[in-house]
Amino acid sequence: MKTLKEAQEEVVEEMSMFDDWLDKYSYLIDLGATLETLPESARTEDNLIKGCQSRVWLECNKEGNIIYFKADSDALITKGIIALLVRVYSGRTLEEIRDDDFSFLDSIGLKENLSPTRAGGLNAMIAKIKSYAL
Amino acid sequence: MDIDSLRQLFPQLQDKVYGKTLVYLDNAATSLRPSGVVECWRNSAEHCTANLHRAVHHIADLATRSYEDARAKVASYIGAGSPSEIVFTSGATASINLVCYSFGRKFIQSGDEIIVAESEHHSNIVPWQMLCEEKGAKLRVWGVDENGHLSLDDLKSLLNPRTKLVCLAHISNVLGLVNPVKEVVKLCHSIGCKVLTDGAQGIVHTKVDVQDLDCDFYVFSGHKIFAAPSTGVLYAKKEILDSMPPFMGGGEMISEVKWSGTTYAEPPYRFEAGTQNISGTPTLKPALELMEEIQNSAQLSDNLKDITDYILSGLSSDPRIRLYGIPGAGYEKVPVFSFSVEQLHHEDLALILDKMGVAVRSGQMCAEPLMDRYGVTGMLRASFAPYNTMQEARYFISSLHKAMDMLR
Numbered sequence: 001m002k003t004l005k006e007a008q009e010e011v012v013e014e015m016s017m018f019d020d021w022l023d024k025y026s027y028l029i030d031l032g033a034t035l036e037t038l039p040e041s042a043r044t045e046d047n048l049i050k051g052c053q054s055r056v057w058l059e060c061n062k063e064g065n066i067i068y069f070k071a072d073s074d075a076l077i078t079k080g081i082i083a084l085l086v087r088v089y090s091g092r093t094l095e096e097i098r099d100d101d102f103s104f105l106d107s108i109g110l111k112e113n114l115s116p117t118r119a120g121g122l123n124a125m126i127a128k129i130k131s132y133a134l
Numbered sequence: 135m136d137i138d139s140l141r142q143l144f145p146q147l148q149d150k151v152y153g154k155t156l157v158y159l160d161n162a163a164t165s166l167r168p169s170g171v172v173e174c175w176r177n178s179a180e181h182c183t184a185n186l187h188r189a190v191h192h193i194a195d196l197a198t199r200s201y202e203d204a205r206a207k208v209a210s211y212i213g214a215g216s217p218s219e220i221v222f223t224s225g226a227t228a229s230i231n232l233v234c235y236s237f238g239r240k241f242i243q244s245g246d247e248i249i250v251a252e253s254e255h256h257s258n259i260v261p262w263q264m265l266c267e268e269k270g271a272k273l274r275v276w277g278v279d280e281n282g283h284l285s286l287d288d289l290k291s292l293l294n295p296r297t298k299l300v301c302l303a304h305i306s307n308v309l310g311l312v313n314p315v316k317e318v319v320k321l322c323h324s325i326g327c328k329v330l331t332d333g334a335q336g337i338v339h340t341k342v343d344v345q346d347l348d349c350d351f352y353v354f355s356g357h358k359i360f361a362a363p364s365t366g367v368l369y370a371k372k373e374i375l376d377s378m379p380p381f382m383g384g385g386e387m388i389s390e391v392k393w394s395g396t397t398y399a400e401p402p403y404r405f406e407a408g409t410q411n412i413s414g415t416p417t418l419k420p421a422l423e424l425m426e427e428i429q430n431s432a433q434l435s436d437n438l439k440d441i442t443d444y445i446l447s448g449l450s451s452d453p454r455i456r457l458y459g460i461p462g463a464g465y466e467k468v469p470v471f472s473f474s475v476e477q478l479h480h481e482d483l484a485l486i487l488d489k490m491g492v493a494v495r496s497g498q499m500c501a502e503p504l505m506d507r508y509g510v511t512g513m514l515r516a517s518f519a520p521y522n523t524m525q526e527a528r529y530f531i532s533s534l535h536k537a538m539d540m541l542r
Contacts, residue, residue, distance in 0.1 A: 021152065021489045026540060053481045053497055053512070074511075075479035076541055077486075 004096050007088045008104035015108045028080025035083045038072035051124035054078045060132040065093045097133035102126050135431045141521050143168040154491030157526045162470050162517035164357045170420040178413040200416040207419040213343040221402040225366035226334040227257040229353035234261040236381040244270035246298045251276045253306040255500040258332045281460040282309035297327045304336025308499050309459030310470030319348045339468035361421035362414035375401035382407040428520045441527045442469045448531040469518035478541050480512045486537040
């Protein structure tokens with residue numbers, strides 16, 4: 001398994017291959033399609049991330065010190081964004097997630113390319129991931 | 135006036151987003167600001183800053199005059215009986231709340247009923263819910279049908295001697311259909327019930343004549359008709375304003391203040407406590423002057439009509455697209471188009487359109503009960519203004535199709 005830093009760098013590199021934001025969106029949509037299906041039973045109020053225009057669910061399972069994520073959304077681009085986070089953070093230790101500052105997202109330009117409403121949604125996803133690692 | 139000269143008045147139309155020319159189709163949320171309005175605004179701030187109605191010095195006189203000129207302009211524009219029927223507020227929401235807390239608190243009692251159309255936006259729902267809760271009054275909902283039409287027969291069956299007020303948008307910000315306000319008013323007045331018309335969209339798309347409509351209250355915001363944000367109007371019939379107690383206490387709204395008690399100024403000043411929007415409100419005058427110029431141009435009104443027809447057929451011809459607010463049966467459509475696309479999320483479409491330079495609204499449009507009515511979590515809305523061109527309309531439809539293909 002790649003280290004957290006390597007996984008983050010890989011995502012930054014992949015996203016930077018596309019100059020155009022429409023292409024980046026296509027990439028995110030494809031990424032979202034690779035997410036393992038989240039069972040209906042996991043679409044609970046507790047797993048729902050508040051603060052997004054679309055609905056996003058993030059489920060976490062802990063095995064000892066390791067944390068695994070599953071996610072889904074009813075919007076495709078949002079699903080791509082949460083898929084990107086699941087890809088980077090699922091299977092990490094609680095300490096790794098707690099100590100990380102998520103700054104690789106700044107290098108992707110995701111935050112500034114989302115409207116404040118949407119960036120609020122991204123921040124809510126980050127906060128949810130962090131809250132699971134507490 | 136032709137469309138090219140109109141467009142030149144709006145610098146933001148030349149702006150680029152992501153390297154593409156902006157196609158601004160969120161006019162139902164707010165219109166762009168023309169240079170005449172910005173000039174008036176700046177001039178008020180730079181040369182007419184003084185508080186109103188108070189001091190005798192020259193600048194205070196200038197400021198008061200331009201503020202009162204705006205009031206006279208609004209009164210004549212909407213056909214009010216006199217400028218004293220025009221209360222300035224910070225917007226349609228503030229106007230509705232003013233009616234709610236002044237008229238409502240005095241005249242709505244426990245057991246009374248207020249009727250609100252199902253298609254209202256939150257500003258014309260929530261204040262009434264709050265009032266009903268406070269007073270023990272009942273809020274009743276006048277439902278829309280699948281096409282977004284309201285039935286007068288349904289209203290008749292809701293009206294009864296306890297009905298004190300009917301709250302209805304002139305045009306819903308989601309459906310874009312002109313509601314039969316005049317008929318509603320006639321019906322309500324026959325049983326002594328008052329009518330509040332929310333003209334936030336109506337003032338944009340129709341030539342409003344409040345005496346012809348005969349409604350008791352008509353409210354709108356300045357920012358949707360080119361004026362500065364945080365400007366707004368409450369029109370109310372004189373005898374009703376006279377009967378309404380003040381809602382906020384403070385400077386400007388008083389006649390005499392003694393420790394033994396205070397007497398209040400006459401309307402409209404009774405409702406304008408504290409320092410007003412002294413730089414913004416005067417912009418209503420150039421804004422309405424531009425509205426008149428636009429209304430007098432056959433080319434501009436033909437253009438908007440052509441756009442309306444084009445978008446209506448563009449959206450209705452695609453079976454994957456569901457349009458809300460269907461014209462017909464006496465309901466005229468204005469260029470406000472809310473729709474959803476089968477299987478696709480409104481947010482995805484709005485994000486992709488944004489990157490194509492097209493600004494549309496997505497979400498609940500401040501009308502959650504109407505979203506529930508149609509069983510959707512949100513919609514997309516493209517709303518056009520007189521400065522929008524047919525090319526922009528075509529670009530929007532083709533961008534929408536591209537976005538739909540991308541998400542398939």
